[in-house]
Amino acid sequence: MSEANESLVMRWARWQVRALARVWPAESRDWGEAIASEGEEIEQPIEAVGWALGGATVYLRALGTQLFEWLKMPVGQRGEATAGAPGPKRSRLFAVVTLTCAAVLLCLPEGREAIRTVVSSWEYYAEIDASQAELARLAEQAEKKNDAQLMAFAALGLEDGKRATGLADLAVKTEPRLFWIYEARRFWQNDMTAQTWTEKAQAADPQNAVPYLRAADAIANKIYFGMAERRTPTDPEVMQALSGNAEWMRLMDKAFRAPRYDSHYREHEELNREVWRREPQLTMTTILPGLSAHAIPYLNSLDRFTKLQVQQAEAELAAGHVEKAQELLSEAETFDKGMEGDSARYVWFFNPALSLERETALGWKAFYEQTGQPAKAQQAAQRVMQIKQRGTDAMREAQERWTKQNRGESNAWVVQLSAILMVVAVLATLGAVGAFEAWPGMRRRFGVTASVLSRAADFAPGMVLLASAVLVFSFLPYARAAAAFREGPAATFDQMRQLRMAYASLQAVTWRLAGPESSVFGWTVLTVVLSLAVALILARMVYRAMRKPAPQG
Amino acid sequence: MGLRIRLSRQTIEILQMLLVRAGQWQHGYAISKATGIASGTLYPILMRLEKLGWLETSWEDARVPGRPPRHRYRLSPNGREWAKEELLAARETKFGKVAAREAHG
Numbered sequence: 001m002s003e004a005n006e007s008l009v010m011r012w013a014r015w016q017v018r019a020l021a022r023v024w025p026a027e028s029r030d031w032g033e034a035i036a037s038e039g040e041e042i043e044q045p046i047e048a049v050g051w052a053l054g055g056a057t058v059y060l061r062a063l064g065t066q067l068f069e070w071l072k073m074p075v076g077q078r079g080e081a082t083a084g085a086p087g088p089k090r091s092r093l094f095a096v097v098t099l100t101c102a103a104v105l106l107c108l109p110e111g112r113e114a115i116r117t118v119v120s121s122w123e124y125y126a127e128i129d130a131s132q133a134e135l136a137r138l139a140e141q142a143e144k145k146n147d148a149q150l151m152a153f154a155a156l157g158l159e160d161g162k163r164a165t166g167l168a169d170l171a172v173k174t175e176p177r178l179f180w181i182y183e184a185r186r187f188w189q190n191d192m193t194a195q196t197w198t199e200k201a202q203a204a205d206p207q208n209a210v211p212y213l214r215a216a217d218a219i220a221n222k223i224y225f226g227m228a229e230r231r232t233p234t235d236p237e238v239m240q241a242l243s244g245n246a247e248w249m250r251l252m253d254k255a256f257r258a259p260r261y262d263s264h265y266r267e268h269e270e271l272n273r274e275v276w277r278r279e280p281q282l283t284m285t286t287i288l289p290g291l292s293a294h295a296i297p298y299l300n301s302l303d304r305f306t307k308l309q310v311q312q313a314e315a316e317l318a319a320g321h322v323e324k325a326q327e328l329l330s331e332a333e334t335f336d337k338g339m340e341g342d343s344a345r346y347v348w349f350f351n352p353a354l355s356l357e358r359e360t361a362l363g364w365k366a367f368y369e370q371t372g373q374p375a376k377a378q379q380a381a382q383r384v385m386q387i388k389q390r391g392t393d394a395m396r397e398a399q400e401r402w403t404k405q406n407r408g409e410s411n412a413w414v415v416q417l418s419a420i421l422m423v424v425a426v427l428a429t430l431g432a433v434g435a436f437e438a439w440p441g442m443r444r445r446f447g448v449t450a451s452v453l454s455r456a457a458d459f460a461p462g463m464v465l466l467a468s469a470v471l472v473f474s475f476l477p478y479a480r481a482a483a484a485f486r487e488g489p490a491a492t493f494d495q496m497r498q499l500r501m502a503y504a505s506l507q508a509v510t511w512r513l514a515g516p517e518s519s520v521f522g523w524t525v526l527t528v529v530l531s532l533a534v535a536l537i538l539a540r541m542v543y544r545a546m547r548k549p550a551p552q553g
Numbered sequence: 554m555g556l557r558i559r560l561s562r563q564t565i566e567i568l569q570m571l572l573v574r575a576g577q578w579q580h581g582y583a584i585s586k587a588t589g590i591a592s593g594t595l596y597p598i599l600m601r602l603e604k605l606g607w608l609e610t611s612w613e614d615a616r617v618p619g620r621p622p623r624h625r626y627r628l629s630p631n632g633r634e635w636a637k638e639e640l641l642a643a644r645e646t647k648f649g650k651v652a653a654r655e656a657h658g
Binding site: 036038 | 580581582585591592593594595596597599600610615620621622623624
């Protein structure tokens with residue numbers, strides 16, 4: 001090493017210890033100066049560097065000790081000057097440790113998912129279109145990567161019809177097996193692209209009844225809303241209007257004669273699962289409405305057309321056209337069976353095919369009675385009874401599910417209230433601790449406000465930890481349901497139901513808390529809180545009276 | 554009996570060195586050179602000994618003009634007694650034996 005370099009190194013080492021001595025914590029600054037002054041005595045550059053580095057570690061240690069001492073003091077206290085003055089009693093260390101524990105809990109995957117889900121449920125309530133923004137981001141990402149699945153997912157959820165059409169076309173072009181997405185999109189009002197999608201669906205899947213049913217639904221919608229502008233039409237009026245529309249009748253007839261009925265719901269679910277697996281940061285608000293928005297033909301239209309088929313069969317029979325009548329009833333029966341096996345059946349509370357089956361069975365009963373086949377007529381009557389029983393069972397099952405959903409809602413209350421409590425506690429901590437730290441005079445000018453803030457500084461950090469823990473633990477069943485949905489090869493009915501319940505219940509609570517019924521809720525909460533307060537005060541009075549020593553003598 | 558402290562090998566070496574020249578003021582750099590203990594370890598030990606009352610400290614005017622005053626250290630009378638007791642006890646331990654052997658050559 002040259003002499004010039006040596007002196008440079010020496011200069012640096014001496015400068016470093018001197019600089020550290022200047023910023024050394026006041027409590028132990030003597031020692032910083034001691035190290036700096038000894039540094040001046042060293043002649044060897046290597047020793048000087050070692051001395052300077054050692055000095056730096058002592059400085060860091062002194063800094064750590066000073067920080068620890070500061071943390072051990074109550075919130076807002078600065079040295080001895082404010083010691084003993086009224087104010088928060090808990091130490092800064094307590095606040096730091098509790099807030100750190102809360103942060104660690106919330107940083108766990110379940111904690112992050114809980115926060116995302118709760119936030120998205122409120123965004124949905126506030127009509128902040130976070131999911132649409134998220135879908136738009138995914139669409140861009142998908143186009144860049146030429147990712148057909150992601151494009152299809154975004155196309156099914158985006159409200160912008162034109163954008164969705166472009167994405168769907170690109171997705172199907174890239175991966176032709178995704179043709180079913182043309183059948184799976186539900187259209188928002190005034191979406192001019194609906195017809196295009198239906199035509200594309202018919203062209204891509206001509207053997208399937210669903211695209212024709214969807215086209216028929218569009219006509220039925222138009223007819224119904226046209227009639228509803230004057231007054232709500234009765235069912236016979238709607239049936240008459242529909243049967244008088246040649247295009248609706250043609251499309252429904254084509255659907256009933258189609259060899260297959262496939263809503264492709266299973267593929268849709270699989271697509272959502274795959275996207276969620278790849279993009280776990282997506283919330284339930286983005287994933288689940290996609291599934292709920294799946295286009296399933298209107299049950300009413302199917303019911304009405306089946307009734308029309310049965311009525312026509314009766315008319316044909318009355319006219320002596322037995323074979324034609326039989327053909328019409330068989331057609332309805334075949335369609336009904338095809339629908340029964342569809343993957344979308346568990347979206348409904350009970351199987352929609354049941355209603356169609358009942359209409360057909362009634363048709364067969366009338367047919368056999370009129371064609372003089374009493375044994376078969378009796379069999380058909382028994383079938384009607386069986387269907388009725390199945391319907392009753394299905395309703396009971398639906399009610400049981402409803403009860404479970406209500407139970408799910410009570411858990412959602414815990415999730416939502418703990419999240420609200422956590423936000424309030426965080427704000428209280430920041431406000432109270434910040435006020436005492438920023439304004440030491442607060443301790444001396446001890447008014448009512450300072451007294452409240454002092455309590456908040458003592459208890460709010462603990463409340464943050466408690467609320468975070470409750471939030472994460474109460475969210476665990478939802479996190480498990482979401483994980484099961486993501487991981488499973490195919491969601492079971494129970495998994496889907498659990499997930500839907502989770503989503504629905506979280507949404508429901510936002511409406512109860514802030515919707516039209518919120519004032520009722522607010523008064524209820526106020527009444528409960530005041531009652532509890534009164535009960536506590538009474539209990540305290542009784543306790544004090546019991547502890548009071550009996551007068552001497 | 555004074556305040557008992559957990560004696561590390563380095564603390565024993567420093568105490569040995571200060572006991573050998575009991576009553577004489579020592580500088581930090583000199584203690585570091587004599588014991589081979591780096592400044593990052595030496596000063597926290599000195600700070601602890603001073604806090605416990607084992608060590609006396611004072612500032613000495615610089616002998617070379619322009620240089621800052623130097624900090625110096627020696628065992629307090631009580632500190633000397635306590636250190637002797639602790640070192641006796643420590644001699645029985647592994648660290649103590651090694652340190653004692655090294656200190657007496």
